[in-house]
Amino acid sequence: MDAALLGLMTVVIGVGGCLAYFYFSNLFLDKVLFPASGPNAGQNINRANQIRPWLFLFPAMFALALYLGYPVFETLRLSLTDRSQGGAFVGLENYNQMFSEPKFWEAMRNNMLWLIVVPATSTAFGLLVAQLTDRIGWGNIAKSIIFMPMAISFVGASVIFKLIYDARPEDSAQIGVLNAVWMNFEGGFGSVLFLKIFPVILLLSFAAIVAYVGYIILKMSGGLWRTLFKLAAGVFVAWMVFLSLKSVLGVATADLPYGEPQNWLTLPFYNNFFLMVVLIWIQTGFAMVILSAALRGIPEETVEAAIVDGANPFQIFFKIKVPQIMPTIVVVWTTITLTVLKVFDIVFAMTNGQWQTQVLANYMYDKLFRANDWGVGSASAIIIMLLVSPILIWNVYNARKEMR
Amino acid sequence: MDNIAGSKSSLTWAVHLSVLFLVVLWIFPTVGLLVSSFRTGDQIATSGWWASLGTSEQSVVYRAKDPDDFREADGDQFVVTGNFFEEEGGSGTVTVWGTSSRAIDAYSAGETADLGDGETFTLDAAGNYEWRGPDDAISGRGQRAFATITAPPEFTLENYDNMLLDPSNSEGMAKAFFNTLTVTIPATIIPIVIAAFAAYALAWMDFPGRALLIAFVVGLLVVPLQLALIPLLKLHLGIGIGKGYLGVWLAHTGFGLPLAIYLLRNYMVGLPRDIIENAKVDGATDFQIFTKIILPLSFPALASFAIFQFLWTWNDLLVAKVFLIDSTGQTTVMTNQITELLGTRGGNWEILATAAFVSIAVPLVVFFAMQRYLVRGLLAGSVK
Numbered sequence: 001m002d003a004a005l006l007g008l009m010t011v012v013i014g015v016g017g018c019l020a021y022f023y024f025s026n027l028f029l030d031k032v033l034f035p036a037s038g039p040n041a042g043q044n045i046n047r048a049n050q051i052r053p054w055l056f057l058f059p060a061m062f063a064l065a066l067y068l069g070y071p072v073f074e075t076l077r078l079s080l081t082d083r084s085q086g087g088a089f090v091g092l093e094n095y096n097q098m099f100s101e102p103k104f105w106e107a108m109r110n111n112m113l114w115l116i117v118v119p120a121t122s123t124a125f126g127l128l129v130a131q132l133t134d135r136i137g138w139g140n141i142a143k144s145i146i147f148m149p150m151a152i153s154f155v156g157a158s159v160i161f162k163l164i165y166d167a168r169p170e171d172s173a174q175i176g177v178l179n180a181v182w183m184n185f186e187g188g189f190g191s192v193l194f195l196k197i198f199p200v201i202l203l204l205s206f207a208a209i210v211a212y213v214g215y216i217i218l219k220m221s222g223g224l225w226r227t228l229f230k231l232a233a234g235v236f237v238a239w240m241v242f243l244s245l246k247s248v249l250g251v252a253t254a255d256l257p258y259g260e261p262q263n264w265l266t267l268p269f270y271n272n273f274f275l276m277v278v279l280i281w282i283q284t285g286f287a288m289v290i291l292s293a294a295l296r297g298i299p300e301e302t303v304e305a306a307i308v309d310g311a312n313p314f315q316i317f318f319k320i321k322v323p324q325i326m327p328t329i330v331v332v333w334t335t336i337t338l339t340v341l342k343v344f345d346i347v348f349a350m351t352n353g354q355w356q357t358q359v360l361a362n363y364m365y366d367k368l369f370r371a372n373d374w375g376v377g378s379a380s381a382i383i384i385m386l387l388v389s390p391i392l393i394w395n396v397y398n399a400r401k402e403m404r
Numbered sequence: 405m406d407n408i409a410g411s412k413s414s415l416t417w418a419v420h421l422s423v424l425f426l427v428v429l430w431i432f433p434t435v436g437l438l439v440s441s442f443r444t445g446d447q448i449a450t451s452g453w454w455a456s457l458g459t460s461e462q463s464v465v466y467r468a469k470d471p472d473d474f475r476e477a478d479g480d481q482f483v484v485t486g487n488f489f490e491e492e493g494g495s496g497t498v499t500v501w502g503t504s505s506r507a508i509d510a511y512s513a514g515e516t517a518d519l520g521d522g523e524t525f526t527l528d529a530a531g532n533y534e535w536r537g538p539d540d541a542i543s544g545r546g547q548r549a550f551a552t553i554t555a556p557p558e559f560t561l562e563n564y565d566n567m568l569l570d571p572s573n574s575e576g577m578a579k580a581f582f583n584t585l586t587v588t589i590p591a592t593i594i595p596i597v598i599a600a601f602a603a604y605a606l607a608w609m610d611f612p613g614r615a616l617l618i619a620f621v622v623g624l625l626v627v628p629l630q631l632a633l634i635p636l637l638k639l640h641l642g643i644g645i646g647k648g649y650l651g652v653w654l655a656h657t658g659f660g661l662p663l664a665i666y667l668l669r670n671y672m673v674g675l676p677r678d679i680i681e682n683a684k685v686d687g688a689t690d691f692q693i694f695t696k697i698i699l700p701l702s703f704p705a706l707a708s709f710a711i712f713q714f715l716w717t718w719n720d721l722l723v724a725k726v727f728l729i730d731s732t733g734q735t736t737v738m739t740n741q742i743t744e745l746l747g748t749r750g751g752n753w754e755i756l757a758t759a760a761f762v763s764i765a766v767p768l769v770v771f772f773a774m775q776r777y778l779v780r781g782l783l784a785g786s787v788k
Contacts, residue, residue: 006586006649007585007586007587007589007590007649010590010594010649010650010653011589011590011593011594014590014593014594014597014653015593015594015597018594018597018598018601019597022601022691023691026689026690026691030689049690050611052605052609052690053605053609053610053611053614054611056601056602056604056605056609056690056694057601057602057605057606057617059598059601059602060598060599060601060602060661060665061602061617063598063654063657063658063661064620064621064624064658064661064662066639066658067632067636067654067655067657067658067659067661068624068627068629068632068658068659068661068662069624070635071631071632071633071634071635071636072627072631074634074635074638075631075632075634075635078634078635125426128426129423129426132419132422132423132426133423135416135419136416136419136420136423139423142423142424142426142427144772144775145427145430145431146426146427146430147775147779148430148431148434148768148771148772149430149434150715150771150778151715151764151767151768151770151771152434152719152764152767152768153718153719153720153721153739153763153764153767154719154721155719155721155739155742155743155760155763156719156739156742156760156761156763156764157433158746159437159742159746159756159757159759159760160433160434160436160437160760161433162746162756163433163436163437163440163453163753163756163757164433164436166753172450173450173451173452173455174452175448175449175451175452175453175753176452177432177436177452177454180452180454281430281433284430286782289779289782289783290782290783293779293783313415338626338628341628342628342629342630344630344721344722345721345722345739348721348743349721349742349743349746361628361630364630365722368633368634369725369726374634377634378634381628381630381631381633381634382631384628384630384631385627385628385631388626388627388628391626392623392626392627395622395623395625395626396619396622396623399618399619399622400615400619403615403618
C-alpha cells in the first residue's frame with residue numbers, strides 16, 4: 001500500500017508543484033522582475049506580457065520536447081550505431097541486417113495487410129452503423145453497445161477473442177464459439193452459401209469499391225503532383241483489385257476441412273485476419289461516433305432535394321451523404337491507420353508474432369527487449385515513424401491551413 | 405428526414421433487424437467473457453458458455469459407497485443407501501441412468517434395475533440410491549451408476565473470490581489492481597494541469613511563434629511512442645529514476661500532453677472573447693482569468709481528456725512493461741498480469757476470464773458513466 005501513498009503524494013506534489021510554479025512565477029514576473037509601478041510601469045507591463053506566455057508554456061513544452069521530440073532524433077542516432085560495439089557509428093548496417101531478416105518482411109507484409117483491412121472495415125462498419133442507427137428509436141442504446149469496446153483494453157479484448165477462437169479435440173464439446181459454429185458445417189448447401197458464396201460476394205464488392213475509388217481518383221484533374229499521385233494510386237488500386245480477384249479464385253476452389261476443429265490462431269495467413277477482427281471490433285465504435293456526428297451535420301436541404309428528385313435511399317446515401325462527409329471519413333481512416341501502425345498489445349498477447357503473425361511494433365519490441373539489439377530495434381522504430389510521417393505532414397498542413 | 409417521401413416503411417424492419425444483428429454480434433464476445441467468469445473451471449471446460457444460460461445436461465459416472473464399510477443388514481439381505489450428489493458432488497435432477505457404459509439411458513429416474521442374482525439398484529431424480537442384494541453380491545467395490553443430470557443454470561462467485569480476495573494467490577489480481585490504480589491516477593491528473601496552462605497560452609495569449617508551436621503539438625500527436633522507448637529508458641536509467649512509478653508517471657504525462665494540449669486549446673479558442681476581454685478591462689491578470697474563468701468554463705474538455713487519459717493509462721501495456729515493471733515483478737499492472745496468465749494458464753479460462761473482467765470492469769463503468777464527455781472529446785479531437 002505504500003505505493004498508493006506514494007501515488008497520492010505524487011498527485012499532491014505534482015499538482016501542487018505545477019500550480020505553485022505557475023502562481024509564483026507569475027508573481028515574480030509582476031512584482032519583482034517587471035513591477036507595474038515606478039517610472040517604467042507601462043514598459044514593464046508590456047515586457048511582462050511578452051514573457052508570460054512562455055511561463056505558461058514552459059513545463060508543457062519542456063516535457064513534449066524531452067519525451068517526444070528528443071526521442072525521435074535519439075532513436076534515429078541509435079539506429080545508426082551498434083550497442084555491442086560500445087555505440088560505435090555503423091552507418092546503415094542495422095538497416096541492412098534488418099532488411100535481410102525474413103521476420104522483418106513478414107512483419108512488413110502483415111502490417112500492410114492490417115493497414116488495408118482494418119481501417120477499411122472499421123470505417124465501413126462505422127458508417128453502416130451510424131447510418132442505420134440514425135433512423136431508429138433505440139439507436140442511442142445500439143450505439144452505446146457498439147461503442148463499448150473502446151473502453152476495453154487490447155489485452156482484455158485479446159482474452160475475449162482467445163476464448164472465441166479456442167479449440168478442443170474433435171470428440172469433446174467445443175467451448176470456443178467459432179469452432180462450435182464451424183463444427184456445424186459439413187459441406188452441404190449451408191456451407192457453400194456461407195463459406196463460398198458469401199465471401200466471394202464480399203471480396204467482389206471490396207474489389208468493386210476499390211476500383212470505384214480508383215476511378216474517382218483518376219478522374220481528378222491537376223498538376224504534376226496530382227498526376228504522380230494518380231499514377232501511384234492507379235497502380236495500387238490495380239494491385240488491390242488483382243489481389244482480391246485472386247482470392248476469389250482461391251476461396252471458390254478451396255477444399256475446406258469440414259468437421260475438424262481448427263486452431264484458428266495457428267493457420268498461417270488467415271490468422272492475421274483473426275487478429276484484425278479484435279481491432280476492428282474495438283475501432284468500429286470510434287468510427288461510428290465520429291461519422292454519426294458528421295451525418296447529422298449534413299444540411300437537410302440536400303437530402304430533401306434528392307428525395308424530391310426521386311432518389312432512392314441507396315442513391316441518397318452514396319451520392320448525397322457520403323460525398324459530403326468525405327473529409328470526416330478521411331480523418332477517421334487516418335486515425336485508425338495510426339492506431340494500426342502502432343498495434344502491439346493484440347499481437348503480443350494472442351500469438352506473440354508466432355505462426356507468421358508478426359507486426360512491426362511487436363518485431364521492434366522483440367528486438368529491443370528480448371534480443372537486446374537496440375540498433376535494429378531503433379531501425380524498425382524509424383520504419384514505423386516513416387510510415388506515420390505522411391499522416392503527420394498532412395495533419396500539420398491541415399492544422400496550419402485551418403489557423404489562417 | 406428520409407421519411408419525408410413516405411416510402412421508407414418497407415425498409416424499416418430490415419434496418420431494425422440489421423442493427424439488432426450488429427449489436428448482438430458486438431456484445432456477444434464480452435458477454436461470453438462475463439458469463440465464463442462466473443462458471444467453475446470444470447463447467448467452462450465441458451460446455452460452451454452459451455449452454456450455461458439454459459438448463460444443462462451432463463453425463464456423470466458415480467460409484468456407490470464401499471459396501472464393506474457401509475452396508476446394513478435388512479432381513480436376509482444387505483442394503484447400501486446414500487445420495488450421489490452429497491457424496492460425490494454435482495447437483496440437478498437425474499433424468500436417465502444406467503449401470504453400464506454401453507447403456508447409460510437404460511432406466512429413468514426412480515426405476516429399479518435388476519442386476520441379477522437378486523441384486524437390485526434404484527436411483528431417483530434427487531440422486532438418492534438404494535443398492536440391495538444378498539451377502540455375496542453386496543461386497544467388493546461399490547456399484548457404478550452412469551447418470552444423466554440436467555441442472556439449472558449455475559453460477560459462482562468463487563473465481564472472483566480467488567482472484568481478488570485470496571491474499572495467498574500469487575496470481576491474484578488484487579495487487580495488480582492497486583498498482584494499476586497507482587499508475588493511473590497521477591498519470592491522469594498531472595498532464596491536465598500542465599496542459600491547461602499551455603493550452604490557454606496557445607489559445608488566448610499573443611506571442612510570436614504561436615502558430616509554429618501549435619503545428620509542433622499537432623505533429624507530436626501522431627509520433628508513435630515506440631520511438632520514445634529506448635531513448636527515454638536510457639534517460640531514466642541515466643538520471644537515476646530507473647524503472648518504477650515515477651518513470652511511468654513521467655512517461656504517461658509526456659505521451660498524453662499533445663492530445664491534452666490539442667483538445668483543451670481547441671475548446672478554449674471557442675470560448676466567448678467578450679468574457680475574457682471584459683475581465684482584462686476590469687484589471688484581471690492572465691493568471692486570474694485562467695483560474696477564475698477559463699478553467700471552470702473548460703470543464704467539459706477537461707473531463708473529456710481525463711477520460712481518454714484514464715482509459716489509455718489503465719489499458720496500457722507497453723509503457724508499463726518498459727518503464728515500470730522491473731525484474732522483481734512487484735509493480736506488475738493488470739494488463740501485464742493477464743498476458744503472463746495467458747502464457748502460463750492458457751487453458752484455465754476461469755482464471756483468465758476473471759482476471760480480464762476485473763481489469764475491464766473499471767473502464768466499462770467509467771465509459772458508461774461519462775460516455776457523453778468521451779464522445780465530445782472524440783469529436784473535438786478529430787473532426788476539427
